Amino acid sequence: MKSLLFASTLAVMLPSLGAADGSDPKPWTHQNFDADPGKFTFAIHADLTGGERPGIFATAMAQLNLLRPDFVISVGDLIEGGEIQRDQFEAEWEAYDNRVRSFPGPIFYVGGNHDLSTDLSREVWAERYGPTYYHFRYKNVLFLVLDTEDTSPADRVEIAKARAKAIMIYQSDGPEAFAQTEYANLAHRTAGTIGDDQRNYFLEAIEHNTDVRWTFLFLHKPAWQHRVKTPFASIEAALSERPYTVFNGHVQAYGHEVRNGRDYVQLATTGGEQFPDLGLSEDHVTLVTMTNTGPNIANLMLSGIRDKTGAIPRDGGDLCFSVERCGDDQ
Incomplete structure (x- = not known):
């Protein structure tokens, strides 16, 4: 700002250096700064479970501290979870809480199947974090967090019985046999379940927030992939006359599709197990900048986010962010 003031003063003091009509040449394009009060950024981190790879998520949090978005939100699978005891759930949640605590802005939790698939896991979540689905507004933008x-x-x-049986088959006979199991072919395993109460909650939230300029949805599993109409279809229908964007995780490979004329974005991993056979499966965070004309979505690969010294934080240069390129033994 001081340089611009100095340049303006100089032009006034030395008018002979500029054009007579006031169109003086300037070493900048214009002074319309991209600083609208409605503009903001938030970041999304992807799955970090299914066999978390050490060091990756801690590095991602250090990188998010460099980027300093207004807040961070996830797409679920924050802990390994599964069929474990209460004290193990508590310890895993405590570990996740501690790792995100360094970020100065809010962290919004989204539950995945690792986090919420059993009665006990849901009980622990309720005690620690309250509702498994919720909504909030920020700068006239609506955020819907689904379960x-x-x-x-x-x-x-x-589902737990079918899963346990399928895992035994996987361990004894391999992935091809697993693919033929009842659990592997459950619609819920792929696309999840959204109940009627949850649908009604979001229909009411949508109805009471008709004045927002954009709506974002965050959910773990791609609920629109059911072959029959589900409660999620009602949520999509309620949003059909307004702009919105959807983010999900679960598959742990990146994907993008245009559905109903809207962007549906599937994040890959931020430390979770990778599946390069399914597509781009690499550690990243997603940075969303909300503007007056809609969101700009940028995927930042962890291997490219470096600090002022040129290094990846927390000795991240020694980590493997893409199993396909550097091998799963690193």
């Missing part, structure tokens, strides 16, 4: 593990207690028991 794709919203099954009945009876269904959770049956």
Whole structure:
């Protein structure tokens, strides 16, 4: 700003150096700064479980501290979870909480199947964090956080039984046999479940927030991939007359599709197990800049976010951010 003031003063003091019509040459393009009060940025981190690779997520948090978005939100699978005891759940959540605590802005949690698939895991979540689905507004933008593990207690028991059996088959007979199991072919495993109460909650939230300029949805599993109409279809229908963007995780390979004329973005990993056979499977964070004309979405690979010394924080130069390129033994 001081340089611009100096240049303006100089032009006034030495008018003979500029054009007579006031169109003086200047060493800048214009003075319309990209600083609208409605502009903001937030970051999204992807799955870090399914066999978390050490060091990756801690490095990502250090990098987010360099980027300093207004807040960070996830797409679920924040802990390994699964069929474990209460004290293990508590310890895993405490570890995640400690790792995100260094970020100066808010961190918004989204639950995945590792986080919310059992009665016990949901009980622990409720005690620590309250609701598994919720919404909030920020700078006239609506954020919807969904729970794709919203099954009945009876269904959770049956899914757990099918999963345990499928894992035994995987361990004894390999992935091809696993692919033929009941669990591997469950619609819930791929696209999750959203119950009627949750649908009604979001329909009400959408109805009460008609004045927002954009809506973002965050969910772990791609709920729109069911072959039959589900409660999520009602949420999409309620948003059909307004602009929105959807982010999900779960597959742990990056994807993008245009559905209903809107962007549906699937994040890959931020430390979780990678599956390069499914597509781009590399550690990254997503930076979203909200503007007056809509969001700009940039995917930042962890291997390229460096500090002022030119190094990846927390000795990240020794880490493997893409198993496909550097091998899963690093």
